Amino acid sequence: MANDELNLIALAQHFSDDDKAREFVEKLRWPDGPVCPHCGEVNNAYKLEPKPAKENGKGKHVRKGVWKCAGCREQFTVTVGTIFEDSHIPLSKWLLAYHLLCASKKGMSAHQLHRMLKVTYRSAWFMAHRIRYTMSQEPLSSKLTGIIEVDETYVGGKLRIGTTKPHDNYHRKRIGPVANKAAVVSVLQRGGRVQSRHVEHVTADNLRTMVDTMVDEDAHVMTDSSTVLKKAFLGERTHSQVNHRAKEYVRYEDGLCITTNTIEGYFATLKRGINGVYHHVGKQHLHRYLSEFDFRYNARKVSDGDRTLLALNGTGGKRLMLRDSKPN
Numbered sequence: 001m002a003n004d005e006l007n008l009i010a011l012a013q014h015f016s017d018d019d020k021a022r023e024f025v026e027k028l029r030w031p032d033g034p035v036c037p038h039c040g041e042v043n044n045a046y047k048l049e050p051k052p053a054k055e056n057g058k059g060k061h062v063r064k065g066v067w068k069c070a071g072c073r074e075q076f077t078v079t080v081g082t083i084f085e086d087s088h089i090p091l092s093k094w095l096l097a098y099h100l101l102c103a104s105k106k107g108m109s110a111h112q113l114h115r116m117l118k119v120t121y122r123s124a125w126f127m128a129h130r131i132r133y134t135m136s137q138e139p140l141s142s143k144l145t146g147i148i149e150v151d152e153t154y155v156g157g158k159l160r161i162g163t164t165k166p167h168d169n170y171h172r173k174r175i176g177p178v179a180n181k182a183a184v185v186s187v188l189q190r191g192g193r194v195q196s197r198h199v200e201h202v203t204a205d206n207l208r209t210m211v212d213t214m215v216d217e218d219a220h221v222m223t224d225s226s227t228v229l230k231k232a233f234l235g236e237r238t239h240s241q242v243n244h245r246a247k248e249y250v251r252y253e254d255g256l257c258i259t260t261n262t263i264e265g266y267f268a269t270l271k272r273g274i275n276g277v278y279h280h281v282g283k284q285h286l287h288r289y290l291s292e293f294d295f296r297y298n299a300r301k302v303s304d305g306d307r308t309l310l311a312l313n314g315t316g317g318k319r320l321m322l323r324d325s326k327p328n
């Protein structure tokens, strides 16, 4: 099946049964033939015939999709060492979940996955978190360069008046518009990639660390004028600001567009997703949601099907155990 055919219709038709879904994942993970997870040998294994255990209790039950390595004589399946290992959820549903999360611009709630895939809410929640985990990106292999927009935003955590003491103006006044919200700082290369971090507080030190690790020395950094990022923290990097307070959003200097509109647009999608689809995101899980939104943005120029394949490529070697991840 060609990649561009990997849409919801194709998935639903082709992967209605688990054998096809497994063959698909085998092809994806093992383009050069089965790889033994025990000794690492490539294409030196044979498929075992599935058979039930004998009635007298002798002989072993062999599941479908089991391979035996001709080198080390160990058995394995394509899901060993992946997030699918030990999962009772059929692979076909996993593939559908991947596609739904990769193709929905604002993400998809566990409640909706639960309804669409006919799995329990808890399973849906867990699947979504495992998928987000595989979307988390390796540290950038090279620094972002060119025009870099840096900004912060605040997500989630709507203030409930009932949670403060009634008639307590002192406490009410102390709760500003961002209290109880989580701060997110993003660094975005115009026309390129974005990387977002949840930070406890937006401080100059936090921003400086992010810029130092993510942004090339030759880059041109653009922020709005309210940023805590000061020229002194940027090293050799050029810094331009737009003054949002004076209603300045775009300015041209020597034919160069000075603006933070790209990152503002990214934040708009992020906030619509977090506030609209996910409603409440526990701060301890926020970094996973950021991985999901960053992933989709960074793969925005490819088709939904290719984006799904990109995410599926991250399934190997990343097993998220239940103890690492509990519903909030």
Ligand SMILES: [Zn+2]
Residues within 6 Å of the ligand: 036, 037, 038, 039, 040, 041, 069, 070, 071, 072, 073, 074
């Ligand atoms: Zn082996």
